[in-house]
Amino acid sequence: MPDSPEGPVFSALADQNRRFLLEALADRETATATELAAELPVTRQAVAKHLTALSTAGLVTARRQGRETLYRLTPGPLTDAMAWMERVGAEWDARLSAFREHMGREAR
Amino acid sequence: MPDSPEGPVFSALADQNRRFLLEALADRETATATELAAELPVTRQAVAKHLTALSTAGLVTARRQGRETLYRLTPGPLTDAMAWMERVGAEWDARLSAFREHMGREAR
DNA sequence: TTAGAGTGCAACCAGTTAGTTGCGTATCCT
DNA sequence: AGGATACGCAACTAACTGGTTGCACTCTAA
Numbered sequence: 001m002p003d004s005p006e007g008p009v010f011s012a013l014a015d016q017n018r019r020f021l022l023e024a025l026a027d028r029e030t031a032t033a034t035e036l037a038a039e040l041p042v043t044r045q046a047v048a049k050h051l052t053a054l055s056t057a058g059l060v061t062a063r064r065q066g067r068e069t070l071y072r073l074t075p076g077p078l079t080d081a082m083a084w085m086e087r088v089g090a091e092w093d094a095r096l097s098a099f100r101e102h103m104g105r106e107a108r
Numbered sequence: 109m110p111d112s113p114e115g116p117v118f119s120a121l122a123d124q125n126r127r128f129l130l131e132a133l134a135d136r137e138t139a140t141a142t143e144l145a146a147e148l149p150v151t152r153q154a155v156a157k158h159l160t161a162l163s164t165a166g167l168v169t170a171r172r173q174g175r176e177t178l179y180r181l182t183p184g185p186l187t188d189a190m191a192w193m194e195r196v197g198a199e200w201d202a203r204l205s206a207f208r209e210h211m212g213r214e215a216r
Numbered sequence: 217t218t219a220g221a222g223t224g225c226a227a228c229c230a231g232t233t234a235g236t237t238g239c240g241t242a243t244c245c246t
Numbered sequence: 247a248g249g250a251t252a253c254g255c256a257a258c259t260a261a262c263t264g265g266t267t268g269c270a271c272t273c274t275a276a
Contacts, residue, residue, distance in 0.1 A: 004124065013118040015264080019192075026199040034222060046265055048224075067222050067273040075197040082190050084127075089183040091134040123234080142252065154235055156254080161233095175243035175252050 009081045012057035017042065018050045022059065025073040032068045114189045120165035121189075125150065126158050130167065130181065138178040 012018055021036055033051055037044040051071050054060040058077040063070050120126055129144055141159055145152040159179050162168040166185040171178050 004127065007122065007124055007127070010118050010121040010127075013189075013193075014115060014122050016112065016115055017264090019112065019115075022196055023199075026196045027203065029203060032222075042264085043266065044223085045225095045267085049264075064223090069223070073196075073200050075200050078193045078197050082193055085121075085186045085190055088130050088134045088181075089186050091131075092181045092183050095135065095137060125234090140252075150234085151236065152253085153237085153255095157234075172253090177253070 004084070006077070006081045006084050008057040009059065009077045012054050012059055013081075015050065015053075017046075018054060021047070021050055021054065022073065025060065025071060026075075030070040030072050032070060034068075036071075112192070114185070114192050116165040117167065117185045117189045120162050120167055123158065123161075125155075126162055129155070129158055129162065133168065133179060133181040134183075138180050140176045140178060142176075144179075 013022075017040055020040065024036055024039065025031060033048045034044050036051075037047040040047060051060060051062070055062055055071075059074055061072050061074050063072070121130075125148055128148065132144055132147065133139055141156045142152050144159075145155040148155060159168060159170065163170055163179075167182055169180050169182050171180070
């Protein structure tokens with residue numbers, strides 16, 4: 001039973017500020033920590049920490065260019081996390097439809 | 109911009125034990141806290157707390173029957189959370205394909 | 217060359233969280 | 247009735263988390 005890799009992704013998505021950062025990066029191609037911090041009520045360092053967390057989860061990549069570091073979205077892990085949810089939901093659906101069939105009527 | 113309701117769902121999914129509980133409930137139709145605790149290296153009370161968290165996130169419903177409480181999966185909120193991820197991923201994809209077109213060649 | 221902009225690192229703080237133990241209560245079964 | 251089973255609540259602990267401030271370093275531009 002390998003520890004599932006989508007844990008960090010869900011942890012990253014659990015924070016509202018981090019979700020905001022992802023949305024901001026989705027529009028913007030690239031952005032720096034100070035740029036993003038201007039749109040949030042927290043300090044630049046807090047944003048930098050969040051970006052590190054997102055990077056650890058694989059949702060973002062950082063590239064240093066001159067004196068600024070550019071962050072870019074990497075939505076790949078989102079797909080993996082969605083796959084997990086879809087799997088659980090599908091198993092439940094299969095089990096549910098079997099139950100409905102067994103009951104012979106709609107259960108909802 | 110109302111605070112997004114998928115936050116609690118992602119928080120709930122962030123914990124490996126809670127993900128395990130969801131998977132177990134996906135196979136099993138219903139289960140009790142003590143049943144589920146037998147398959148995890150933590151106490152019954154810890155599992156009960158996790159189930160409360162899942163219930164708060166709307167992923168599980170509890171129904172007391174006699175001396176035991178049965179927990180059942182409610183995968184609805186999963187769909188909402190997936191919708192959020194899909195939206196961010198899609199925005200990024202749109203932005204990326206525009207970028208590729210602007211570059212005139214494959215960017216990956 | 218020097219001022220300023222942008223970053224990273226470290227220490228620290230307060231609140232949350234995952235886990236435990238202990239205990240009281242309700243229900244089932246003989 | 248009375249033991250066993252399943253539960254909920256409360257207190258407590260250790261670790262993690264989101265946030266801050268302070269400071270040193272690097273790059274850019276006048």
